[in-house]
Amino acid sequence: MIDSNRKRIVVAGAGIAGSLIASGLAERADIELICLERVGATEHMDAGTGLNIGPNAIKALRDAMPERAEAIVANSLPWENWSISLTNGRVLMDLPLHSVAGNPGIRIRWAELYALLRKPLAAVIRYSAELLSCGRTADGLFAVYRDRETGAEVRIDKIDLLIAGDGRYSKIREHFVSREEPNLLGVCLYRLLFPAGTQCPIDDYGQWFNGPNRLLAFRVPGDFVYCAGSFPIGDDGIVTDEMKMPAALRRIYTPQSGSLCAEAAYLVDAIERNADRIHWARLQDGTTRYDAGAGVLLVGDSAHPMVPTLGQGATQAVEDACVVVDEVKRALRMGRPLTDIPAGVAARRTERAEFVVSFSRDATDTMLAGGDPVAGTLKKLEPAFTARLEKLYRDVSVPLS
Numbered sequence: 001m002i003d004s005n006r007k008r009i010v011v012a013g014a015g016i017a018g019s020l021i022a023s024g025l026a027e028r029a030d031i032e033l034i035c036l037e038r039v040g041a042t043e044h045m046d047a048g049t050g051l052n053i054g055p056n057a058i059k060a061l062r063d064a065m066p067e068r069a070e071a072i073v074a075n076s077l078p079w080e081n082w083s084i085s086l087t088n089g090r091v092l093m094d095l096p097l098h099s100v101a102g103n104p105g106i107r108i109r110w111a112e113l114y115a116l117l118r119k120p121l122a123a124v125i126r127y128s129a130e131l132l133s134c135g136r137t138a139d140g141l142f143a144v145y146r147d148r149e150t151g152a153e154v155r156i157d158k159i160d161l162l163i164a165g166d167g168r169y170s171k172i173r174e175h176f177v178s179r180e181e182p183n184l185l186g187v188c189l190y191r192l193l194f195p196a197g198t199q200c201p202i203d204d205y206g207q208w209f210n211g212p213n214r215l216l217a218f219r220v221p222g223d224f225v226y227c228a229g230s231f232p233i234g235d236d237g238i239v240t241d242e243m244k245m246p247a248a249l250r251r252i253y254t255p256q257s258g259s260l261c262a263e264a265a266y267l268v269d270a271i272e273r274n275a276d277r278i279h280w281a282r283l284q285d286g287t288t289r290y291d292a293g294a295g296v297l298l299v300g301d302s303a304h305p306m307v308p309t310l311g312q313g314a315t316q317a318v319e320d321a322c323v324v325v326d327e328v329k330r331a332l333r334m335g336r337p338l339t340d341i342p343a344g345v346a347a348r349r350t351e352r353a354e355f356v357v358s359f360s361r362d363a364t365d366t367m368l369a370g371g372d373p374v375a376g377t378l379k380k381l382e383p384a385f386t387a388r389l390e391k392l393y394r395d396v397s398v399p400l401s
């Protein structure tokens, strides 16, 4: 029998945070859960690339949603080591993650991760449903979405909790808070996924610098290599066609000696071969905000846009989801209104998210114009940096109630 007192929760976006929140609440008879996802059921955003997820996300997920954690770990490779070298082969840092974390992180393909997260949610996610607008009337919160297959516009009224899992350009944040211009850091970041081939020297997470120009790469399941290259750009933030030319990319990574180490040579060859498949982006971050008013909660990139330097964007979205699920269950158990959830989540998460946003920005020092990868990396071996890494990876300060 359907409980007429069911609380109506609308989650916009079945990305990392949205899917996990939906997973954690989907089975409850006292909740009517609606998850709106702009893309179709077989489309995957950024399906062509990979990502690393920090040890802290796996730790939080194991505590809060153990079966989700195991499904993700089983379909990924462990992230156990972080090395930093110059493109001429000089090794600057070789950090086993167990020295700063209690468990490994993971390496995975986006397509695989999205498929795993969304698989158990067939009955909950409305695909091709693009949130168009939202707001508050005397009757409560509402949301309007367009069914991209039929073109029909559908309105959902009397929402008890509206959750913005709709990413960096969140419509919900824009409506209830404001539109925020991104803070650009003056760095172009591009991504590529390609088959490893038989002579691949890339394995766990590594970075190779020539001046501030950086290559980052690691293997992901399915015998693919994920590579993220970067280089500083001018204050105008423009990435010109000239900068994207394969010969220009080879030039910026080639050391004075003219000779690239085996890993850098392999990556530069792959970049040249696959230049037309590269995804281009720029490093940017913004301010942290979870509470967008009574019953309106921001999570993931909509709450705390950050630079991906420490691989913490998706990682923090996972931490958010664990806390949100816990807060909602606790409110229902205690008979408290869901309108208070945003303030409760903000109280538990804001300090931690602000720490991660600023730590990620600080760790970008070696990628900025004029950055010195040798001095900057040696600093990353000092206690001031490793203590922050330990705080990041171990202090998943989301004790479940």
Ligand SMILES: Cc1cc2nc3c(=O)[nH]c(=O)nc-3n(C[C@H](O)[C@H](O)[C@H](O)COP(=O)(O)OP(=O)(O)OC[C@H]3O[C@@H](n4cnc5c(N)ncnc54)[C@H](O)[C@@H]3O)c2cc1C
Pocket (backbone or CB within 6 Å): 012, 013, 014, 015, 016, 017, 018, 036, 037, 038, 039, 045, 050, 051, 052, 053, 054, 129, 130, 131, 132, 165, 166, 167, 168, 171, 189, 191, 281, 299, 300, 301, 302, 308, 310, 311, 312, 313, 314, 315, 316, 317
């Ligand atoms: C170059 C680059 C590399 C990165 N590498 C890493 C990494 O290695 N590790 C890491 O942890 N993080 C990484 N990140 C960050 C990571 O991608 C994000 O932080 C993470 O995906 C945020 O999760 P989310 O759930 O907030 O949003 P998303 O995963 O972006 O999901 C948002 C969802 O909302 C949907 N949506 C958007 N608008 C609407 C709408 N109007 N209506 C309905 N649905 C909508 C989208 O289709 C999408 O499914 C990287 C980011 C970049 C740019």
